Amino acid sequence: NNYFKIAVLPGDGIGPEIISESIKILDVIAEAFQYEFQFNYGLIGAEAIFKTGDPLPEETLKICKESDAVLFGAIGDPAFDNNPEAKVRPEQGLLKLRKELGLFANIRPLKTYASLIEKSPLKKEIIEGADIQIFRELVSGIYFGEKFTDPEGAYAYDVCKYSREDILPIAHMAFQEAQKRNKKLTLIDKANVLDTSRLWRKICQEIASEYPDVQLDYMFVDNAAMQLILNPKQFDVILTENMFGDIISDEASVIGGSIGLLPSASVGEKNALFEPIHGSYPQAKGKGIANPIASILSVAMMLDHLGLQPAANKLRQSVEHAIENKYVTIDLNTKQYYSTSEVGSFIADYI
Amino acid sequence: NNYFKIAVLPGDGIGPEIISESIKILDVIAEAFQYEFQFNYGLIGAEAIFKTGDPLPEETLKICKESDAVLFGAIGDPAFDNNPEAKVRPEQGLLKLRKELGLFANIRPLKTYASLIEKSPLKKEIIEGADIQIFRELVSGIYFGEKFTDPEGAYAYDVCKYSREDILPIAHMAFQEAQKRNKKLTLIDKANVLDTSRLWRKICQEIASEYPDVQLDYMFVDNAAMQLILNPKQFDVILTENMFGDIISDEASVIGGSIGLLPSASVGEKNALFEPIHGSYPQAKGKGIANPIASILSVAMMLDHLGLQPAANKLRQSVEHAIENKYVTIDLNTKQYYSTSEVGSFIADYI
Numbered sequence: 001n002n003y004f005k006i007a008v009l010p011g012d013g014i015g016p017e018i019i020s021e022s023i024k025i026l027d028v029i030a031e032a033f034q035y036e037f038q039f040n041y042g043l044i045g046a047e048a049i050f051k052t053g054d055p056l057p058e059e060t061l062k063i064c065k066e067s068d069a070v071l072f073g074a075i076g077d078p079a080f081d082n083n084p085e086a087k088v089r090p091e092q093g094l095l096k097l098r099k100e101l102g103l104f105a106n107i108r109p110l111k112t113y114a115s116l117i118e119k120s121p122l123k124k125e126i127i128e129g130a131d132i133q134i135f136r137e138l139v140s141g142i143y144f145g146e147k148f149t150d151p152e153g154a155y156a157y158d159v160c161k162y163s164r165e166d167i168l169p170i171a172h173m174a175f176q177e178a179q180k181r182n183k184k185l186t187l188i189d190k191a192n193v194l195d196t197s198r199l200w201r202k203i204c205q206e207i208a209s210e211y212p213d214v215q216l217d218y219m220f221v222d223n224a225a226m227q228l229i230l231n232p233k234q235f236d237v238i239l240t241e242n243m244f245g246d247i248i249s250d251e252a253s254v255i256g257g258s259i260g261l262l263p264s265a266s267v268g269e270k271n272a273l274f275e276p277i278h279g280s281y282p283q284a285k286g287k288g289i290a291n292p293i294a295s296i297l298s299v300a301m302m303l304d305h306l307g308l309q310p311a312a313n314k315l316r317q318s319v320e321h322a323i324e325n326k327y328v329t330i331d332l333n334t335k336q337y338y339s340t341s342e343v344g345s346f347i348a349d350y351i
Numbered sequence: 352n353n354y355f356k357i358a359v360l361p362g363d364g365i366g367p368e369i370i371s372e373s374i375k376i377l378d379v380i381a382e383a384f385q386y387e388f389q390f391n392y393g394l395i396g397a398e399a400i401f402k403t404g405d406p407l408p409e410e411t412l413k414i415c416k417e418s419d420a421v422l423f424g425a426i427g428d429p430a431f432d433n434n435p436e437a438k439v440r441p442e443q444g445l446l447k448l449r450k451e452l453g454l455f456a457n458i459r460p461l462k463t464y465a466s467l468i469e470k471s472p473l474k475k476e477i478i479e480g481a482d483i484q485i486f487r488e489l490v491s492g493i494y495f496g497e498k499f500t501d502p503e504g505a506y507a508y509d510v511c512k513y514s515r516e517d518i519l520p521i522a523h524m525a526f527q528e529a530q531k532r533n534k535k536l537t538l539i540d541k542a543n544v545l546d547t548s549r550l551w552r553k554i555c556q557e558i559a560s561e562y563p564d565v566q567l568d569y570m571f572v573d574n575a576a577m578q579l580i581l582n583p584k585q586f587d588v589i590l591t592e593n594m595f596g597d598i599i600s601d602e603a604s605v606i607g608g609s610i611g612l613l614p615s616a617s618v619g620e621k622n623a624l625f626e627p628i629h630g631s632y633p634q635a636k637g638k639g640i641a642n643p644i645a646s647i648l649s650v651a652m653m654l655d656h657l658g659l660q661p662a663a664n665k666l667r668q669s670v671e672h673a674i675e676n677k678y679v680t681i682d683l684n685t686k687q688y689y690s691t692s693e694v695g696s697f698i699a700d701y702i
């Protein structure tokens with residue numbers, strides 16, 4: 001099969017700019033490898049609210065459900081962030097999309113780029129050789145539990161709920177990945193305080209016997225937030241719930257040198273979505289300074305997912321080539337830098 | 352008033368070892384400054400469970416309520432952590448104590464010690480001069496909301512709840528501290544997802560007008576976890592809810608060089624408790640390698656709280672003297688190091 005339907009959701013802020021570089025790349029790849037990609041664009045987020053009143057229009061959801069993969073840009077707009085009263089919010093679009101597509105596992109690979117190691121706020125000896133794969137549960141927990149704000153504004157609550165069925169699939173996935181890697185799995189939780197965390201621990205303990213070659217460790221999230229910086233090399237595969245995963249994986253991005261480099265895949269039984277881990281970075285919108293690499297590497301993860309490994313590998317090489325030749329945006333080199341579109345074209349040309 | 356009742360709760364793991372150094376220090380201070388401290392010891396945590404079945408015996412609570420200040424060691428035992436079925440847990444003792452004493456604000460000062468800057472995993476230019484004060488809400492949120500585990504183990508939940516009354520006192524406290532410092536307050540939340548976070552934002556917005564000289568910023572917790580490492584100097588006073596504060600403040604400990612150095616104060620209307628931010632470190636128990644400085648600096652915070660500034664300042668000087676003279680435990684210098692009790696005595700002698 002050489003024909004693929006790709007849903008493309010540029011979203012907010014720098015989303016459209018980075019996505020257009022990813023499309024540039026996919027066009028070149030289609031030609032070089034004789035694939036055919038059909039791109040179906042959809043509205044989401046603040047963009048969608050402004051145009052339709054709905055952060056996830058029905059049409060967008062339909063395009064995504066029918067796609068072989070979703071390419072997602074970014075979401076979020078300060079107009080909403082600074083207004084605690086807003087009833088409709090851009091992020092609801094992404095959360096609903098994750099839920100509707102059943103994207104239960106968000107996978108974030110973290111590696112250090114040799115040529116960027118100096119860019120990290122961490123010392124070279126701390127991060128050199130670090131290689132972590134984070135599995136974050138994505139469609140349950142406090143993100144999706146019942147929420148309530150008293151109309152008078154006297155109180156509010158958010159419920160964090162997990163069932164056995166929410167935890168099992170991603171736990172198995174993480175164990176399986178650990179088997180393919182260094183056979184070490186760390187569950188990050190707060191089992192000394194939360195009932196939900198104890199359920200995670202219990203279920204991981206139960207299924208651990210199916211993966212006797214994997215060493216399962218537990219770490220409290222507060223300690224983990226510290227250990228990730230003190231000694232990131234102690235981690236191989238990390239498994240964690242939705243909210244802790246959100247925090248821990250953004251934090252861990254400092255290991256790689258820049259959040260502008262980090263891709264992610266969100267996968268479910270039927271669908272998959274690929275997005276940079278950075279946000280909509282509204283201050284940079286339209287300035288041509290956004291780093292397109294996180295989105296481009298998300299395309300590489302998408303190609304892997306579609307079974308197009310040769311193209312995925314070639315694309316990763318091209319990205320490394322650009323980084324090694326310092327053909328990068330301002331976040332990676334303030335002395336000599338290129339625009340979003342120049343970096344995209346440089347990578348595309350190398351393919 | 353020169354007479355003070357101090358409740359002393361050594362707790363678990365290395366707790367007793369570090370607390371006995373703190374008492375050594377207080378004895379010297381009492382003599383040097385003509386104060387009288389009456390120490391009333393109480394059981395808490397795993398120790399208390401083993402001896403009484405209760406992680407916070409009534410007697411301990413009573414001692415604490417009648418005290419001018421509580422000196423707390425550490426809590427937690429792996430026997431419980433690795434058993435998701437345990438019905439009674441050491442941490443419940445500390446949580447109940449915080450609640451019963453109404454200790455709504457956990458205050459964690461973070462500074463870099465010039466002579467330890469090399470010890471940090473972060474580069475010198477990133478952390479040099481960083482000076483942050485964290486205000487973590489301590490008696491509400493998901494720690495204290497309703498919790499439930501289905502008897503069959505099919506699901507579990509934890510409720511994060513905040514009321515206006517939970518937020519107001521600590522928010523005012525943080526604004527007031529910002530006024531005394533660099534007039535910058537950052538609220539860390541997840542207002543793009545959580546109703547409780549939006550309530551925090553709303554209340555901070557409301558009271559901001561009472562502190563016109565303070566610049567109030569908001570930051571999502573995922574971004575904050577990254578920014579703390581990328582550029583800690585951008586922060587002055589941080590305000591956040593219970594769970595985020597737990598994670599963020601342990602993470603931020605890397606800025607100081609070692610978690611073994613960091614004290615905290617937990618204060619309420621009537622009572623106050625002082626404890627190191629590190630945990631019970633069970634692997635080190637009884638080995639004489641635990642760093643007593645975090646506990647000793649918690650004593651300094653306690654002396655401040657009791658209005659004994661001259662003694663507090665002298666104690667901080669003595670700690671700096673020890674660090675500068677490399678009279679430290681193995682976590683700070685693996686080449687030449689001293690035992691817990693040697694470091695305590697060195698600091699005491701200097702007073």
Ligand SMILES: CC(C)[C@H](C(=O)O)[C@@H](O)C(=O)O
Binds near residue numbers: 094
């Ligand atoms: C935009 C926001 C809702 C989202 C999240 O918190 O999941 C983002 O931070 C992420 O990590 O993908």
Ligand SMILES: CC(C)[C@H](C(=O)O)[C@@H](O)C(=O)O
Binds near residue numbers: 193222426442
């Ligand atoms: C021991 C534990 C319950 C506690 C907490 O999470 O509050 C500790 O981590 C702390 O930060 O004081």
